[in-house]
Amino acid sequence: MGVGVTGDELRAYREKKGLSQPEFAIWLNDRLQRRYDKQKVSRWENGGERIPAAVAALIKRDMVGIERQGGPALVVVVTNQKGGCAKTVSAVNIASVLALRGYATLLVDCDPQANATQHLGFDCYDLEKQQRTLYYPMHGDMPLRDIIVTVEESGLRLAPASIRLAETEVEIDTQTGGDFVLKEVLEDVRKTFDFVIIDTPPNIGNLTKNAFSTAHTAVIPCQTERFSLLGMGFLLENIGKARRRLNTGLSVLGIIPTIFKKNERNDRDVLAEITQQYGEHMHIFPPVPKASIYAQATSVGRAAVEAAPDVPGAAVYQEVAEALVKERETRLKTEIARVA
Ligand SMILES: Nc1ncnc2c1ncn2[C@@H]1O[C@H](COP(=O)(O)OP(=O)(O)OP(=O)(O)O)[C@@H](O)[C@H]1O
Ligand SMILES: [Mg+2]
Numbered sequence: 598m599g600v601g602v603t604g605d606e607l608r609a610y611r612e613k614k615g616l617s618q619p620e621f622a623i624w625l626n627d628r629l630q631r632r633y634d635k636q637k638v639s640r641w642e643n644g645g646e647r648i649p650a651a652v653a654a655l656i657k658r659d660m661v662g663i664e665r666q667g668g669p670a671l672v673v674v675v676t677n678q679k680g681g682c683a684k685t686v687s688a689v690n691i692a693s694v695l696a697l698r699g700y701a702t703l704l705v706d707c708d709p710q711a712n713a714t715q716h717l718g719f720d721c722y723d724l725e726k727q728q729r730t731l732y733y734p735m736h737g738d739m740p741l742r743d744i745i746v747t748v749e750e751s752g753l754r755l756a757p758a759s760i761r762l763a764e765t766e767v768e769i770d771t772q773t774g775g776d777f778v779l780k781e782v783l784e785d786v787r788k789t790f791d792f793v794i795i796d797t798p799p800n801i802g803n804l805t806k807n808a809f810s811t812a813h814t815a816v817i818p819c820q821t822e823r824f825s826l827l828g829m830g831f832l833l834e835n836i837g838k839a840r841r842r843l844n845t846g847l848s849v850l851g852i853i854p855t856i857f858k859k860n861e862r863n864d865r866d867v868l869a870e871i872t873q874q875y876g877e878h879m880h881i882f883p884p885v886p887k888a889s890i891y892a893q894a895t896s897v898g899r900a901a902v903e904a905a906p907d908v909p910g911a912a913v914y915q916e917v918a919e920a921l922v923k924e925r926e927t928r929l930k931t932e933i934a935r936v937a
Contacts, residue, residue, distance in 0.1 A: 602653040608642040610656055618642075628655055657699030668701070668788040671925035673795065673850070674812035676836075679828045680799035682820040683855035685712040686891050686901070687914070688796035691816070693900035694918040696753035700791040703745065706731060706758035707779065707808055708798040709766070714757040717748050718898020725759035732761040734782045736768065741785040751903055754790070766803050775803060776843055780811035792921060801835050809839035814850040814924055816917060819871060821857045821864040821884060826871060833875075850920055851880030853913065856887045882917055885910035 602610075611621045618638040625633050629651055640646040675688040685708070692704040706713040711721040711730075724730050724746075734741045734756075745754050769775040783793060795808045809815075815836055819825045833849075840847045854871055858864045872881050886909040894901040901908045902915075 602648050602656050604642045604644045604648070607638075607648060607656065611638070611642075625652060625655070654697070654699030657701065668786075668790055669929070670703075670783075670787050670790040670793045671814070671921060671928060672783065672793045672812045673921060674797060674805075674808040674815045675794060675818065676797045676805060676808065676815055676832070677817055677819060677825070677828070678799055678801050678805070678832055678835075679820070679825045682825050683818045683853075683885070683891075684799070685716060685796050686895070687816065687818040687853055687855065687885075687917075688794050689713055689716050690900045690902045690911075690914040691917050691921070692753055692792070692794040693748075693751050693903050694914050695792050695794075695921065696748070696751040697903065698918065700922075701754075701789065702792045702794065703754045703756060703786060703790045705756045705779075705783075705793060705795045707762070707795050707804050708758060709760050709763035709804075710798065711758040711760065711762070712895075713796045714755065714759070716895045716898075717753075717755055717900075719746060719755065719757055721757060721759040724757050725761055730757050730759040730761060731782075732759065732765055734785075735762070735765045735778055741782050742789075745786075748899075751900070762804070769803050769807070776806050776810045779804075779807035783811055791925065801832075806839065806843065809836065809847060810843040812844070812847055813928055814848045814921075816850050817852045818855045819852050821854045821867045821871070823863070823867060826867055826874075829871075829875065848924075849879050850917070850924060851882050853882045853917060854884035857884035858887050859884075880920070882920075883913050885913045 611618070616624060619635040622633045622635055622638050625631065637646070641648045675684050677684055688704060692702050695702040704713060714721045714724070721730065729744045731744065733739050734744060741756055745756055747754055769778050772778065786793065795812065797805045797808050817832065819829060836847065836849060852871060852875060854868050857868060868884055875881065888909045890901050890905050890908045894904050897904060902911045
């Protein structure tokens with residue numbers, strides 16, 4: 598399911614770009630390799646014909662670039678204090694699915710390791726030299742929008758990180774309201790984006806607590822191996838504390854079992870235990886299989902779902918995106934609308 602565009606929105610968008618209907622058809626054809634003409638554009642604008650999903654998605658993506666007043670954003674934290682359980686890969690793929698569907702989506706790299714930034718092909722050292730990383734808005738030096746970069750093709754936006762973000766972890770510790778700095782920083786973009794996805798470090802330090810304070814919902818990747826399962830109780834306890842003390846609206850969207858090796862007995866056992874222990878109270882998504890494309894994709898600057906849409910597990914990330922779309926629709930009627 599993607600996002601729709603009405604005929605009136607299409608006309609307003611075309612006029613804002615300063616294009617006539619024939620020029621707009623050429624602009625679209627260049628991008629979508631189609632053969633639309635002036636008559637087609639006219640029929641879409643007058644409601645005589647349905648606007649194709651690919652056209653709607655392209656327009657929605659491009660609208661962010663011309664300051665679309667989208668939002669209000671559903672803020673999602675991708676979290677697990679266990680290292681290497683596919684938080685970054687999950688955050689990048691979920692955010693990319695949403696962006697490819699035409700939602701205005703911002704991925705916030707809230708981890709000093711800057712893996713999401715590097716995964717999407719950005720040079721975090723170069724961005725740091727330009728002072729274009731999350732450290733600066735978190736330090737109060739500039740609005741978040743000034744550091745945002747665009748991922749080609751998908752139109753996903755990224756607030757990049759660098760190792761300097763490790764200083765933020767310390768600096769905010771003694772600040773008044775230090776758990777809410779990221780929340781304040783995100784105010785700048787809440788009305789621009791439909792989704793803000795936050796990738797977090799493998800700990801429950803100040804940066805993760807900041808993400809808990811501002812998120813509407815948490816997505817928990819959990820590798821199907823025993824040590825990951827051992828930390829799950831601790832993580833859920835901390836999400837519970839965050840809900841009581843920092844952010845009453847924080848929910849858990851679900852657990853994504855990751856890097857699943859279906860031929861290994863141990864993986865199957867752990868998957869069954871995840872379902873048995875947690876399935877009654879929270880949603881367990883189907884497992885994302887282990888596949889070399891996920892590791893390869895980290896070096897080509899694109900999400901696996903974009904580089905190879907049929908990758909094993911792509912359907913899981915689509916399903917998570919779908920659940921987020923539903924969550925946003927539900928929340929739009931209540932809290933998001935209140936804070937926006
Ligand atoms: N489904 C998968 N199949 C194979 N490899 C995967 C899969 N998902 C993630 N990986 C690989 O596993 C490693 C860890 O993934 P990732 O960096 O996303 O974990 P993380 O939880 O973000 O780690 P950290 O805790 O350090 O932030 C990476 O090398 C990544 O390419
Ligand atoms: Mg990571």
